Each structure stands twice: as C-alpha cells, then as structure tokens.
Amino acid sequence: MTGTSVLRVAIVGGGPSGFFAAEHLRKQHPALEVDLFDRLPTPYGLVRGGVAPDHQKIKAVTRVFDRIAADPAVRFLGNVTVGKDLTREDLRRHYHAVIYAVGANTDRHLGIPGETLAGSHAATDFVGWYNGHPDYADRSFDLSAERVAVVGMGNVAIDVVRILASTPEALSTTDIAAPALEALRTSRVREIWMLGRRGPVQAAFTNPELRELGEMADADVVVRPEEITPDPASEAALAVLEHRHTAERNIETLRAFAAKPRSGRRRTIHLRFLCSPLEIAGSGRVEQLVIGRNRLVPGSDGNLRAEATGERETLDVGLVFRSVGYLGTGVPGLPLDARKGIIPNDRGRVLENGAAAPGEYVAGWIKRGPTGVVGTNKPDAAETADLLLEDFEAGRLAAPAEPERAAVDRCLAGRGVRVVTWADWQRLDAIERTRGAALGRPRLKFTRRPEMFAALAS
Numbered sequence: 465m466t467g468t469s470v471l472r473v474a475i476v477g478g479g480p481s482g483f484f485a486a487e488h489l490r491k492q493h494p495a496l497e498v499d500l501f502d503r504l505p506t507p508y509g510l511v512r513g514g515v516a517p518d519h520q521k522i523k524a525v526t527r528v529f530d531r532i533a534a535d536p537a538v539r540f541l542g543n544v545t546v547g548k549d550l551t552r553e554d555l556r557r558h559y560h561a562v563i564y565a566v567g568a569n570t571d572r573h574l575g576i577p578g579e580t581l582a583g584s585h586a587a588t589d590f591v592g593w594y595n596g597h598p599d600y601a602d603r604s605f606d607l608s609a610e611r612v613a614v615v616g617m618g619n620v621a622i623d624v625v626r627i628l629a630s631t632p633e634a635l636s637t638t639d640i641a642a643p644a645l646e647a648l649r650t651s652r653v654r655e656i657w658m659l660g661r662r663g664p665v666q667a668a669f670t671n672p673e674l675r676e677l678g679e680m681a682d683a684d685v686v687v688r689p690e691e692i693t694p695d696p697a698s699e700a701a702l703a704v705l706e707h708r709h710t711a712e713r714n715i716e717t718l719r720a721f722a723a724k725p726r727s728g729r730r731r732t733i734h735l736r737f738l739c740s741p742l743e744i745a746g747s748g749r750v751e752q753l754v755i756g757r758n759r760l761v762p763g764s765d766g767n768l769r770a771e772a773t774g775e776r777e778t779l780d781v782g783l784v785f786r787s788v789g790y791l792g793t794g795v796p797g798l799p800l801d802a803r804k805g806i807i808p809n810d811r812g813r814v815l816e817n818g819a820a821a822p823g824e825y826v827a828g829w830i831k832r833g834p835t836g837v838v839g840t841n842k843p844d845a846a847e848t849a850d851l852l853l854e855d856f857e858a859g860r861l862a863a864p865a866e867p868e869r870a871a872v873d874r875c876l877a878g879r880g881v882r883v884v885t886w887a888d889w890q891r892l893d894a895i896e897r898t899r900g901a902a903l904g905r906p907r908l909k910f911t912r913r914p915e916m917f918a919a920l921a922s
C-alpha cells in the first residue's frame with residue numbers, strides 16, 4: 465500500500481506514548497504506515513524498564529501495545545537509534561511526519577557537595593538496574609550499608625524504598641533482573657530514610673503507593689506526628705488544591721502510620737518531611753548526609769516553597785539515592801529546552817526558533833515533562849496525533865522523497881544496523897517467559913544486548 469497517498473509516519477520511541485500515538489493515528493486515518501523505532505531491541509519503554517517489578521498489574525498494559533503492533537500498518541524497528549543510525553534528515557526523506565516520543569532518559573541533580581561520591585546514586589540508575597535495562601547492566605550497588613537515604617517524595621522514591629525494603633521471597637516471584645535479586649538477597653539495609661523538602665500536602669506520591677509501604681511483610685513505617693500535621697498555610701492550600709483528595713488521603717494514611725506501634729520487623733522506613741539534603745559527606749564514599757530543616761513560605765509562583773530554618777541534622781548513611789525527577793535530553797539535531805528537559809512544542813508541534821517545524825511532533829515526557837502515570841500518555845499522544853493529521857489534511861506536510869518501507873530497510877542495512885523486528889521481539893519474549901516459568905517468575909529478562917542477539921541467532 466506504499467505510495468505518497470499513504471500517510472507515512474515515523475514514531476521514535478516504543479514506550480507508552482509511541483504506542484498510543486500509533487493507535488490513535490491508525491484509528492483516525494486508515495491509509496497509514498507507521499514505523500515505530502526504539503533504540504533498545506525490546507519495546508514498551510518505561511513499562512519494561514521503569515515500572516517496578518512488583519507492580520505486574522501495571523505491566524498488563526503491554527497487551528494493548530501488542531494489539532497495536534499486530535496491525536500490519538504498524539512496524540516495530542528495534543535496536544535503531546535515531547540521531548545515530550538515522551538522522552533527522554533521513555526521517556524527513558522517508559516519512560511525511562515524525563513523532564518523537566523519546567521520554568526523559570536522565571535524572572535531575574541536587575546540586576549539593578558530595579553528590580558524586582561513591583554510594584550516591586540517581587534513583588533512575590537503580591530503577592534501570594533492577595528492571596534489567598541494558599544501559600544499566602554493568603552498574604553495581606553496594607547494599608552492605610545498614611542505613612540508606614532516598615531523597616524525594618515522588619512515586620519513584622517510593623518504588624526505590626519498597627524494593628529496598630522487600631523480602632527476597634516477595635521479589636523472587638517478580639520479573640526483577642537476576643543480578644538485582646541476588647544483590648538484594650544479601651542486602652544489609654535495615655533503615656531507609658525517605659526525605660521530602662516540603663510537607664505531606666505537597667508530596668508527589670499517590671495514595672496506593674503510599675499505602676503499600678504500610679503493607680510490607682518485613683518493614684515498619686515510622687513518621688513524626690509533628691512533621692505530618694499540615695501548617696496553616698498548607699491547610700489553606702489544601703482547600704483549593706487540584707489534587708485535594710489525593711493529599712487528604714495521603715495525610716490519613718500518614719496519620720495511621722503514626723498511630724501504629726512498631727512491630728519489630730527487620731527493616732524500618734522513616735518518612736521525613738520538611739528537610740532538604742545539604743551535603744553528602746564521607747572520605748571516598750558516602751558516610752553521612754547533612755540535612756537542613758525547612759519551613760514552608762509562599763513562593764513567587766503562588767505555591768508554598770521550602771525555606772531553610774538554619775537547623776541541621778546529620779544522618780549516618782552509607783548510600784544515597786537521589787530521586788528528584790527525570791530529565792529529558794532530547795534528540796541530536798532537534799531543539800531542546802534543557803532546563804525543562806523537553807523539546808519545545810505547541811501542544812505537540814515541535815517549535816524551532818519559536819515557529820512550528822512542519823512534520824515534526826512530540827508526545828509523552830519529552831513533550832510535557834516527566835509527569836503522570838502510563839495512562840496519562842494516551843490523551844497526550846492523541847492530542848499530538850490529531851495535530852499531525854490536521855497538518856496532513858491541510859497539505860502542510862511535504863511528501864517524502866523515498867516513501868517505500870524497503871527504502872528505510874535498505875538504508876539501515878547499508879549502515880550495518882541489525883533491526884529487531886516485532887517477530888524477533890516475540891521470540892525474545894517467549895524465551896524470557898519460558899526461562900521465568902521454570903523459576904516461578906513471570907519472565908527472566910535478558911539484560912544485555914549480546915545475550916538478546918545470541919538468543920535470536922540460536
């Protein structure tokens with residue numbers, strides 16, 4: 465069906481936004497060919513590499529993505545890095561339009577002394593490692609310290625805390641990467657300090673995630689009543705908060721934690737509010753985290769912000785996980801707002817020098833920043849896809865010079881790229897599931913590219 469009358473779209477990034485964009489385009493415009501590229505040999509983005517292994521239910525969304533990939537109009541081309549194997553110009557030559565759905569692939573920094581000491585890690589690295597993401601397969605995390613700190617009050621921080629506090633028995637029925645399961649089996653971590661710079665009303669985590677901390681088989685949760693009682697300014701803010709019910713339920717849960725006596729479980733999770741990390745100290749590796757107490761004051765944006773009181777505390781910790789948000793780094797050759805970590809855009813149309821670049825779009829975290837849950841990406845991707853179709857119908861998209869699928873394949877083959885097809889992925893998927901079933905696990909992941917290619921060759 466290839467021909468210039470057929471709308472040809474490249475989607476860069478095989479995570480939720482990429483799949484949802486493909487689905488929406490397909491529903492709205494049947495005369496379509498979509499090529500969905502991913503730099504990894506595997507699809508699903510953060511659903512495979514970010515969602516915690518003990519949250520298998522969230523991963524069930526891959527069944528939706530599988531249905532989208534089964535459509536003959538949609539091709540998956542894994543192991544193709546746009547910016548390296550294919551340039552922005554190559555994509556223009558082969559497609560009417562490109563949707564960049566590349567996510568946010570690095571972490572925000574704290575900007576405090578000692579941040580680069582051994583034992584100070586980005587939570588995103590730890591997440592990638594325990595989820596078997598190939599980029600993190602060579603990382604190691606020394607879990608011999610008894611006390612660790614996790615900085616941040618979002619759902620990623622909660623994931624990290626929960627994985628550190630889980631029993632090996634609980635994790636051994638998940639798809640956690642094998643090296644991580646081994647390291648966690650011998651973990652000596654006993655105290656986990658989760659630190660938020662503002663109060664509970666401003667916490668970024670959601671209700672079920674907070675509640676789960678109270679349901680851990682071998683961990684008690686400790687909170688300080690004085691830190692979870694909202695100050696008058698937070699009480700006032702709560703009344704008009706967009707996510708008021710989430711904040712109210714979180715506070716109820718925190719009160720229940722405060723009221724519950726410790727049961728002598730092996731591990732303790734300390735949730736601390738109104739404290740900021742000031743310095744990570746140690747000779748050669750993390751030994752201490754200096755934190756400063758905060759109060760909340762009105763910020764210039766109308767929200768309450770943390771202000772130091774001058775009071776300090778030192779926590780003796782051997783590991784620090786910095787979980788203060790992901791950051792997008794964009795795509796080589798495309799504009800980037802480095803502060804926000806997004807490609808500048810107007811509702812999804814890429815903006816270059818302030819004007820829309822016809823034929824280039826963004827969806828997901830690289831469009832709006834690292835917010836929301838998997839499902840948030842569905843309306844976000846639909847908004848982008850609708851603008852693309854509007855531009856196509858208005859004749860604003862230039863016809864590609866080489867619109868045949870085979871031309872893209874030839875280009876990649878000529879550059880020595882071993883494209884992983886959907887059929888290849890289905891074989892890898894089946895092997896992972898078979899290896900996992902033998903161990904009573906949903907799958908045993910391949911964590912390195914060479915292992916995946918060896919399995920495909922065998």
Ligand code: NAP
Pocket residue numbers: 573574615616617618619620621623660661662666667668669673740741787788789790834835836837
């Ligand atoms: P997040 O929700 O934006 O949370 C970031 C946290 O870091 C906030 O508590 C923030 O506090 C804090 N922070 C930022 N800068 C800081 C600093 N300099 N010092 C101390 N604290 C600082 O980000 P995330 O946890 O990385 O999650 C990303 C997205 O993925 C979120 O939408 C999240 O809900 C989603 N996610 C969902 C799940 C799930 O559904 N189970 C799991 C994982 C992730 P302030 O508010 O004070 O800035």
